[in-house]
Amino acid sequence: MKLFVTGACGYKGTVLVPKLLEKGHEVVAFDIQWFGNNLRPHPMLTVVKGDVCNPEEYDLTGIDAIIHLSSIANDPAGDLNPKLTWEVSCLATMRLADMAVRQGVKRFIYASSGSVYGVKDEEQVTEDLELVPISEYNKTKMCAERILLSYKEEMVVQIVRPATVCGFSPTMRNDVSVNMLTMLALKNGKITVFGGEQTRPNVHMDDITDLYIFLLDHPEHLGIFNAGFENITIREIAEMVAKHVDAEIVVTPSNDPRSYRVNSDRLLATGFRPKKTVEDAIKELVGLWRQGAWQDSPSFHRMKWMQQEIL
Template identity: 70%
Template structure:
């Protein structure tokens, strides 16, 4: 099977693509490479530096399935340039889905986000609840979902709403809660928590990438699926870190009210079983840092890196 993975040089892509290659798939990665490319060369891997918005330049010849990871990732980055966010995360998704149907692509796996629900009071946030996205990022993900579901009669459409992903990747992200708090403890000797009571769902990067493999194995599993298995507070995450790196935790006020839990029973009912935990992610990050494989690099912070590079003012 030949797969196109958009955004394959991203945080999840750097863990997913090697797994796909190990299974024997032919993989074509399309990525802007804004944050670098750390994928090892492989005879069945083609990496194309390109923009998902340039639909005419995307070849789907021989492509059996698409795993669509491309987007302007997370709320702060999405709000930096709303026009760019809508073009990349919504319009490009619409164009890619239409082109996929025209070229007879049979599988389309879409990486949405658990944040499409907005702020929920329900103790269990299931796939059937109303979506009330509050940021540009959330809104574009909801639109992408709706577009893809409209093609469900033409191809196998599988939509994943991941929780916040944690754990080590060669293209690391240090702007997501577990990774960020662990790196603070390691590099600063102190953890600063804003608020702390907010509950967030989490999923290990090995598990979310395994979800995509699970969906490839089960084309009969269609529709929308939450993917998050640990609903814990930010302060609880910080305390988990201090079990392994004993540092001070400083709690300050926060203006971020987001607190939500996701229920992933629908995914579990398909036979998927997660293998790792938030604590596993913390321990793996610590090991990578202490071995010298992981450092606090500027390009591991999406917002600041985009401000400095992609969206930096052009000199007159």
């Protein structure tokens, strides 16, 4: 298939695109490249530097499927410039979907977020619960989902609500919980945990990117799917890190009591199975750090980088 992947140079995209190429797909990688371009050249890959907010910059001629990863990622970054967040994460999604239908694109896979549920007390947060988004990022994801579902009679729409992704990518994020705590242990020999009892759902980078490929291969699985396979506390993550790095855990008070859990039974019922764990991600990151293949870079901290270099 010929695929149009937005956000292709981002944290997930830089891992997903080589997997798509290995499967024999032709890929048009579309990205504004705020965080660089770490995709290696390939005869079946076309990299287009462009802004998803400008429909005139992308060409969907001959495209069979879209994998839409582009967004202003996470709550703090989304709140930096709410207008831009709505334009990128919601309005651009509407324009892309509209153009896709007009150009005859038959498949649309969308990367939403598990945070669209807001704060939930339920132990099992399923896809059927009410969405109560609390940040600009959450709200734009919810609205984008609704927009895409309005096109479900005209193209196959598959929506993924990922948990927090962990693990290595050439376009790394050191500001998500597992990656950040592992880096702090390696750099400082100390892990500072704020609160620690907050539960966070997690998914390994290889599993979330494999899931997009699984959905591409299985258009019969329609609708919305949670994708998070380990609901664990921040303290538990820190303890996992300390098993592999000689580091002290320091717990300090937190004013953020929010906990998030997701249930992914609907996804598991399709036959998809995760292959990796949070602990796998930690071990891989530790090995890469010690080999000098993973480092701390300003662009790996999205909000700070956007404040300094973009906004």
